[in-house]
Amino acid sequence: MDETESTYLKHCRKVVYMGHCQFLVTNHPVQKKGKHLKQKADHRTKPKHRNGKSMFAMVKNLKVVFGANLQRAKMATWRCIYGKSKDTLEARNDIKHMEQRDVLHSEPIEKGSHYLSPASYTLSKKEKEIMFECLESIKVPSRYSSNIKSIISTKDKKFINLKSHDYHVLMTQLLPVITRGFLADNVRATTTKLCVFLNAISQKIIDLDSLAALQEDVVQCLVSFELIFPLSFFNIMTHILCHVVKEIDIIDPVYLHNMFPFERYMDVLKKYVRNRSRPEASIAKGNGTEEGKGTLGRRAIMTTDNDLFRKVHFTVLQQSSLVAPYIEEHQAIVRSENIGKSDAWITCYHIDTFPAWLRQHLMGNETIDRQLAFLARGPSCSVSTFQGYEINGYTFYTRAKDKKSTNQNNDVRINAIRYDSTTSMYYGVIDNIWELDYGPLKVPLFRCQWIDDSGSSVVGPMV
Structure with a gap:
């Protein structure tokens, strides 16, 4: 801590932490060529890491007052949060006082006012309109974050009522999207790089071998920010980013220490x-009861498409571990009775005949599992349909319901195995939600419009 460079800003009356180039690896090109705030070679090494006892001895008598976090500071600097901007007259006067970045010096005009020239990070009125129109059009899944429309004021071009988790979602997911297409290249690229870093350290699983690269990325971001943002931006909350990676190495991933x-x-x-x-x-x-339940638009129908109903029933059987041994047994019987048939023909015949074979095969067998008996007997012909369904805390809507909702809960993804045993990732939208009744067992299924990695579109079975 005593080796960390700090500067007191006379006009903003606050302590800031600059000189992040000293945290770069030894002999880094930025240090040797002076491509940083001081514009000269800097061969200082990063401060030594202290143990817990020495740190406690240094701070045990300090009185801590918590301040605004990094996310709030960054959004405020773009003047999107009323009264929170770091780009103030005092900040510009500090830049002038330290004889840096002449283009950002305040210019006095009549009646004691000052003109603050637009900086590379300043959003124009048109750019703000584009950004907030983009935000207003964003729909996220239920429980993913707050409703985006409720945390912005399109009229005033401001963020309102932001909570900690809303800042987290903006900085890790949305900011690179909504700023794409404007801001100077260096500002946008560095900001996006920081967002990628924040997203990486927020993951539940982090590869220890990637920590060194993450540390170098965040330091390079801070060094670049020193050439972009006002000095008042670099309070202690911004500087702490230099130590987050070391913290992960010592006390595990960041998400374990978040409160939200x-x-x-x-x-x-x-x-x-x-x-x-x-x-x-x-x-x-x-x-x-959170495991699975229909929530919206329940309606009971009688199935008339016997072919579809049979395929739906087979899909349920195929996903059950209790049924798996009987699937292998039936496939072996079909192959032995139809020698010379192709694998595609065997698969189709197996799908068409397996449900009836399983029911006949297990009929009267009182030693099998109770759940297996209900599955073999088959579902009721009366099917419950829903417009919305919740499974393990996740909400799913049909396409028709999703168009009317402020959330987006219609998209699904699955890694499927083809008939030729190859795997492919499929992305789909839900058309129908069924709930099959197997007595005490209720099984939800989604019928989706799928598209695979190659762009081929297909209406898939219930899954």
Whole structure:
């Protein structure tokens, strides 16, 4: 800490932390060529890492006052949060006082006012309109974040009512998208690189071999930011980014130390409470029914397409581990009785005849698993359809419902095995949601319009 460079800004009256080039690897080209804030060669090495005892001895008598975080500072610098901008007259005067970046010096005009020339990071009125139009058009899945429309003011071109998790989603996912096409190349590229870094360190699984590259990326971002943003931007919350990677190495991934995942989950649990005198029981009961349930537009229909119904039933059987041994047995029987037939013919015949064969094969067998007996018997001809369905905390809508919703819950993805045993990634939109009734067992299925990696489109079976 005592080797970390800090500067007191006279006009902003705050301490900032600059000179991040010293955190680069030894003999880095940026250090040797002076392509940083000081414009001269800098061969300093990064401060030594201290152990817990020495750090405690240094800070045990400090009084800590927490301030705004990095995400808020960055969005404010673009003047998207009212009254929070780091690009103020005082910040420009500090730049002038330190004799840096002449183009950003404030220019006095009549009646004591000053003109602040647009900087490379400043958004024009037209660019703000484009950015907020893009934000307004974004639809995210339920529980992914706040409704984007509720955290922006399109009229005032401001962000409003942002919570910690909203900043997280903006900085890790949305910011590179909404700023694409404007801002100077160096500003956009460096900002996107920082967003990629923040997204990487927020993952649940981090490869230890990638930590060195992540450390170099974030330091290069901060060195570039020193040439772009005002000096007041580099408070302690910005400087801490230099130490996040080391923190991951010592005390595990960042997501384990964030508070908002627990706060968001507590909000989910509170919604289960129906009896305030027994909140724990209400939460336990609600959490137990979270596995899968229809939520919107329930309607009962009688199936008339026997071919589709048979394929749907086969899809359910194919996904059950209890049925797997009987699938192999039936395929062996079909091959032995149809020698010389192609694999494609065998597969089609197996799909068409397996449900009836399984039912006949297990009829009267009282030693099999109860769930297997219900599956072999087959579903009721009365099928429940839904416009919305929740499974393990995830919400799914049909295409028709999704068009009317403020959220996007219509898209799915699956890694499927073809008839020739090759695998391919399929992306789809949900057309119909069925719930098959196997007695005490209810099985939801989605019928989707699929497209694979090659761009081929197909209406798929229920999955």
